[in-house]
Amino acid sequence: MSLQFVVNKPRGPLGWWILAPIVGITVGLLWWSAIGTNLSISGFVAGLPWIADFIDRMLPPNFAFMQRLIRPAIETVQIALWGTLLGIVLALPICFFAARNLTPHGWVFHALRQVLNVMRGINEIILALIFVAAVGLGPFAGVLAIAVHGAGMLGKFFAEAIEEIDEGPLDALRAAGAGTLQRIVFGVLPQVLPAWIGVVLYRFETNIRVSTVLGMVGAGGIGFELISSMKLFAYEDTAACVLVILALVLLADLISSKLRAMIR
Amino acid sequence: MIEIRGLAKSYGDHQALKDVTLSIRPGEFVVVLGPSGAGKSTLLRCINRLVEPSAGEIMVDGTSLSSNRRDLRLLRRNVAMIFQQHNLVKRLSVLKNVLVGRMADLSPILSSLQLFPEADVRIAHHCLEQVAMSHKARSRADALSGGEQQRVGIARALAQQPKFMLADEPVASLDPKTSRTVLTYLKQSCKESNIAVLCNLHQIDYALEFAERVVGLSAGEVVYDGPPDGVSGDIIRRIYPGLDDPNVLDAAQRLTERRRAAEAVIAAAAANPGSIGERA
Numbered sequence: 001m002s003l004q005f006v007v008n009k010p011r012g013p014l015g016w017w018i019l020a021p022i023v024g025i026t027v028g029l030l031w032w033s034a035i036g037t038n039l040s041i042s043g044f045v046a047g048l049p050w051i052a053d054f055i056d057r058m059l060p061p062n063f064a065f066m067q068r069l070i071r072p073a074i075e076t077v078q079i080a081l082w083g084t085l086l087g088i089v090l091a092l093p094i095c096f097f098a099a100r101n102l103t104p105h106g107w108v109f110h111a112l113r114q115v116l117n118v119m120r121g122i123n124e125i126i127l128a129l130i131f132v133a134a135v136g137l138g139p140f141a142g143v144l145a146i147a148v149h150g151a152g153m154l155g156k157f158f159a160e161a162i163e164e165i166d167e168g169p170l171d172a173l174r175a176a177g178a179g180t181l182q183r184i185v186f187g188v189l190p191q192v193l194p195a196w197i198g199v200v201l202y203r204f205e206t207n208i209r210v211s212t213v214l215g216m217v218g219a220g221g222i223g224f225e226l227i228s229s230m231k232l233f234a235y236e237d238t239a240a241c242v243l244v245i246l247a248l249v250l251l252a253d254l255i256s257s258k259l260r261a262m263i264r
Numbered sequence: 265m266i267e268i269r270g271l272a273k274s275y276g277d278h279q280a281l282k283d284v285t286l287s288i289r290p291g292e293f294v295v296v297l298g299p300s301g302a303g304k305s306t307l308l309r310c311i312n313r314l315v316e317p318s319a320g321e322i323m324v325d326g327t328s329l330s331s332n333r334r335d336l337r338l339l340r341r342n343v344a345m346i347f348q349q350h351n352l353v354k355r356l357s358v359l360k361n362v363l364v365g366r367m368a369d370l371s372p373i374l375s376s377l378q379l380f381p382e383a384d385v386r387i388a389h390h391c392l393e394q395v396a397m398s399h400k401a402r403s404r405a406d407a408l409s410g411g412e413q414q415r416v417g418i419a420r421a422l423a424q425q426p427k428f429m430l431a432d433e434p435v436a437s438l439d440p441k442t443s444r445t446v447l448t449y450l451k452q453s454c455k456e457s458n459i460a461v462l463c464n465l466h467q468i469d470y471a472l473e474f475a476e477r478v479v480g481l482s483a484g485e486v487v488y489d490g491p492p493d494g495v496s497g498d499i500i501r502r503i504y505p506g507l508d509d510p511n512v513l514d515a516a517q518r519l520t521e522r523r524r525a526a527e528a529v530i531a532a533a534a535a536n537p538g539s540i541g542e543r544a
Contacts, residue, residue, distance in 0.1 A: 168351035172417075175312050176424055177340035177368030185376040186364060190355040 054235070061239035069225060069244045076221035076248060079139050079214065080207040083146025087207075088200060090151035095158035096184065102162060113159075119152030124210045128219035139220025146207050146214075154203055161195040162188060194263050201256040208252040212245045222248075265290060266311075266343075266428045266460060271320030273306050280306040281317070282484040290427065291458040293451055295471040295492075298481035299504050304464040307481065308430040311462070312343045324427065341368045344421035344459075346431040346450070350413040354406035358397065358416050361405050362388040365423030391419040394453040411442035418450050422457065429454060431463040435470070443467070447474050468500065468512065472519045493524050 010018050033039075094112055096102050103109035127145035135141050170187045178186070215223025222245060229237035266288045273281040280303045288294055298304050309315040311322055313331055321328050324342050329335040344365065352361045366384040367375060374380075392398040395415040400408060405416065414434055421429055431450065435443035451474055454461050465471045471478055472492045480488030480495075480503035487502050488495070497513040507513075 168347060168349050169353045171314055172345070172347060172351035172353075172420070173364055173367070175314060175340060175343075175345040175430075176365050176420070177337050178364065179367070179372045181372040181376055182367050182370075186353060186356065186360070186367070190353050193355070 057235040058239035058242075060236065061243055062234075062236035063240065065229075065237045065240040066244060069222060069241060072215070072222040072225050073244050073248060075139050076211045076215075076223075077208065079142045079146065079211040079219075079221050080204060080252075082143045083150060083207050083211065084200065084204045086143065086147035087150030087154050087203065090147060091155035091158055094151075094155045095162065096188075098155060098159040099162035101165075101167065102184075102188070113156070116152045116155045116159075119148055120156065121152070122149065124149045124214065125217055128214050128217050132218050137218040142211055142214040142219035142221060145219060146210060149210075150203055150207060154199060157199040158192070158196055161192040161199070164195075165191040197263055198260050201260050205252045205256040209249050212248060265323075265325055267321075267323040268311060269321040269323070271307070271310055271317050271322075273303075273310050273315060273317050280484055281310065284320070284481075284484075284486055286479065286486070286489070288428070288460045288462060290460055291455065293454065293461045293474065293476045294463065294479055295475035295477075296462060296464045296479045296481055297468065297471050297488075297495075297503055298464075299507075300466075302481045303484040304481055305432055306484075308345070308432050308462065308464060311430060312340055312345055314345075337368060341424065342427045344424040344426035344429045346414070346417050346421050346429065346434045348433040348436045350410075350417045352405040352413055352416055352420075354404070356405060357401070358392070358403050358405055358408070359385075359388055359401040361416055362391055362419045362423050365391070365420040368424070387425070388419075388423050391422040391453075392416070394422060394456065395419050395449045409442075411438050411446055414438065414446050415449055418446070418453065422453055422459075425457070426459055429459050429461045431461060433464045433466060436466055443470065468495075468516055469519060471495075472516065472523065493520055493527070495520055 009015055012018060094116065097104070097108050098112035098116060100109055103112075124145045127148055128141055131141035131144040135144065165188060169191070170183055173183045173187045211221045211223075213223045213226075215221040215225065216227045218224065222241060226238060226241040226245070229235075229241060268284060268286045268288075271281055271284040272279070284303075284307060286294075296304050296307065306315060310317040310320070313322075313336060316331060322339065323329070324339065329339040353364070363375075363380055363384065366380070366387065370380065370384065389398060389401065392401055395418050397412060397415050397419060400412065400416075405413060408416065417434070429450075434450065435446050438446060447470060450461065450463070453459075463474075472495060475492045478488065478490065478492050478495055479486060480499060482503050482505060488499050495516060497517045500513055500516050501507060
C-alpha cells in the first residue's frame with residue numbers, strides 16, 4: 001500500500017516556515033504556564049497515595065447521614081428554581097434591545113451587551129459573597145447570585161435567538177400597520193420560543209450544579225453540609241454529600257434533556 | 265385613487281428607482297413587469313414605506329401621506345401587502361395570521377393577550393372563505409402547502425380591508441397550476457371588494473392574462489404603461505433589454521394577437537346581440 005500526503009502548502013510567502021513561530025509561541029506559553037502552576041508529574045505521583053488515603057477515609061459513605069441531607073438538597077433545587085426564574089425576569093426586558101435587529105440604536109445594543117457581559121463575567125461564588133454581605137447568610141443570597149449571573153447568560157442567548165429569526169413575518173406585521181408590542185408578541189415570540197425554552201432548561205440544569213456549591217460561602221443549599229463535614233474531617237459524611245450532589249446533577253441533566261427533546 | 269409622484273430611491277450611487285409616476289384607479293388590477301433588479305420590489309416597498317424613498321410623494325384619495333407616525337399608520341391601514349415568501353408566522357394558526365391584518369385597529373394590550381373583538385374574527389373568517397381556506401383556520405401555518413400559505417397571505421391582506429394591495433411576486437415560488445389558482449383568487453377577491461392591485465410578476469404570460477394594465481419597469485424607469493394588448497414583441501424587448509429569446513417574443517406576440525381577436529369578437533357581439541347564436 002502506497003500512501004500520498006494530501007495537504008495544501010500554507011498560502012503566503014513563508015510556506016511551511018509559518019509553522020515555526022506558531023509552534024514556538026505555543027510551546028513557550030505552555031512552558032511558562034507550567035512553571036507558574038508548579039506543574040510536576042513527580043508531585044502528582046507522590047500525591048497518589050494521599051488521594052488513595054482520602055478516598056479510603058470516605059468509604060464507606062455514611063448513608064445514615066443522607067437523611068440529614070434531604071432538606072439541604074431540596075433547598076438546592078429551590079435556589080435553582082427561583083434563581084432561574086428571576087434570571088429570566090431580569091433578562092427579558094434587556095434582550096429585545098440587545099438584539100441587533102430590534103435595537104433602536106447601535107449604542108443601545110453595545111451598551112446592553114456590555115451590561116450582560118459584566119453580569120455574566122462575575123462568577124456566581126463571588127456574587128454570592130457580595131449578596132451574603134447584603135442580605136445575610138442563607139439561600140436568598142444564593143438565589144440573587146444565580147439570578148444575576150444567569151440573567152447575563154440568558155439575556156445574551158435570548159438576544160442571539162432574536163437575531164436569527166426570519167424577518168419576513170416582521171415585514172408583514174409592519175406592512176399591516178401593527179405596533180411594536182404586536183410585532184414582538186406575534187412576530188418575534190412565536191419564532192424564538194422553542195430556542196428560548198431550550199436555553200432556559202439548560203440554564204436550570206447549570207443552576208442546580210452551581211447551587212450545590214453556593215453553600216460553601218454560606219449562600220444556602222447542600223454545599224454548606226459538604227464544607228462543614230470536611231472541616232470536621234467526617235469524610236464518610238462528605239462522601240454522602242458528593243453522592244447526593246451527583247444524583248441531583250444527573251437528575252437535572254436527564255429531565256432537561258428529555259424536555260428539550262420534546263420541544264423539537 | 266392612489267397616486268405615486270416622482271418616486272425615487274437610491275442606494276449610495278445606485279439609483280434603484282428614477283422618478284416613477286403612476287396613478288391607479290380604484291379596483292384596477294395592474295401588473296408590473298421587469299427583469300430582476302429593475303426596481304419592482306423597491307417600487308412596492310417604497311409605496312408602503314417598508315423602504316424609505318429618497319424622493320417622491322404617495323397620495324391616497326388626494327391626501328399626501330408623509331413618513332410621520334400618524335400618516336404611516338394611515339398609509340399602512342389602506343395599503344396591504346402580499347409577499348413572495350408568504351411571510352406568515354409559521355408557528356401561529358391560520359386564523360391568527362389573518363387577524364394580523366386587523367392589528368392596526370386593535371388594542372395592542374388586548375390583542376397581545378390573544379383577545380380579539382368578535383367582529384374582527386368574523387372578518388378574518390370571511391376573508392378565509394374568499395380564498396377557500398376556511399377549513400384550515402385552526403391549522404398551524406407551517407402545516408400548509410406553498411399555494412395554501414399564499415392564499416392565507418392574500419386573506420391576511422384582505423382582512424385589512426384596504427383600498428390598495430401590493431403583491432410582490434406572489435407566485436414566484438409556486439408551480440404553474442398553483443400560480444394560476446392563487447392569481448385567480450387574488451384578482452377575484454380584490455374585484456369583489458373593489459381593491460386596486462399592483463402586482464409584480466416574472467411571468468409574461470400570466471401578466472398578459474390577468475392584468476388590466478401593464479407597467480413595464482426597466483432600470484428603475486417606467487418604459488411602458490398601458491393595456492396588455494399593447495405589449496408587443498418590441499415592448500417586451502424594451503422592458504427586458506438584451507432578451508433575444510424568439511420563443512418568448514413569439515409567445516407574447518401570439519398571446520396579444522389572440523387577446524385582441526377575442527376582444528374584437530366580444531365587442532362585435534355587444535354591438536350586434538342578435539348574431540351571437542350564429543357565431544357560436
